[in-house]
Amino acid sequence: MRMIGYFRVPPVRGVVFDGPLSQRLFEAGCDQLFHDGCYGLAVYKPGLEAALAAMNAGDVLVAPSLHAFAAHLVDLLLFLGRLEAAGLDLVTLSEDIDTRRLGGFFKICAQLSMFHEQRRMVRDAEEKIVRQARFRSVAEDPVD
Numbered sequence: 132m133r134m135i136g137y138f139r140v141p142p143v144r145g146v147v148f149d150g151p152l153s154q155r156l157f158e159a160g161c162d163q164l165f166h167d168g169c170y171g172l173a174v175y176k177p178g179l180e181a182a183l184a185a186m187n188a189g190d191v192l193v194a195p196s197l198h199a200f201a202a203h204l205v206d207l208l209l210f211l212g213r214l215e216a217a218g219l220d221l222v223t224l225s226e227d228i229d230t231r232r233l234g235g236f237f238k239i240c241a242q243l244s245m246f247h248e249q250r251r252m253v254r255d256a257e258e259k260i261v262r263q264a265r266f267r268s269v270a271e272d273p274v275d
Contacts, residue, residue: 132189132190132191133162133163133186133187133190133191134159134160134161134162134190134191134193134222135161135162135163135164135165135182135185135186135190135191135192135193136153136156136157136159136161136163136164136165136182136192136193136194137164137165137166137178137179137182137192137193137194137199138152138153138156138164138166138194138195138199139166139167139168139169139176139178139199140152140166140167140168140169152166152195155195155224156193156194156195156224159193159222159224160193161193163182163185165178165179165181165182165185166178167179179200183213183217183219186217186219188217188218188219189218189219189220190219190220191219191220191221191222191231192214192219192220192221192222193221193222193223193224194221194222194223194224195223195224195225196223196224196225196226197223197225197226197228197242197243197246198246202250203250204243204246204247204250207243207246208243211239220235221239223242226242226245228242
């Protein structure tokens with residue numbers, strides 16, 4: 132059984148964010164790490180695909196959180212289905228999910244509910260920011 136780590140880093144020019152993430156994954160027992168840059172709702176993640184290609188049934192994919200895999204609940208469920216079909220286990224550090232443990236799947240279900248709620252809160256906040264920006268632009272540009 133090998134443990135493979137995966138994480139995503141924000142694309143900020145000149146700033147390296149992967150040091151602490153790499154360290155946490157190595158401390159969790161990962162033999163090898165893969166990563167991708169965060170590009171919004173990027174569907175294609177070559178680092179994740181490379182990680183999966185390097186794994187065999189019984190191996191463990193380790194990530195800092197479920198957010199590394201998807202931005203939407205449906206996409207996350209599809210990804211988890213891929214892991215199950217390949218015979219891979221999943222460990223997430225933030226949510227303390229480990230599908231190798233008894234009840235690991237039920238822990239995932241509870242975290243999926245929280246994931247969905249977090250995404251809803253983010254969407255609501257983004258919509259509020261957009262509405263405020265539109266209101267300000269209309270208020271600042273009086274109509275003649």
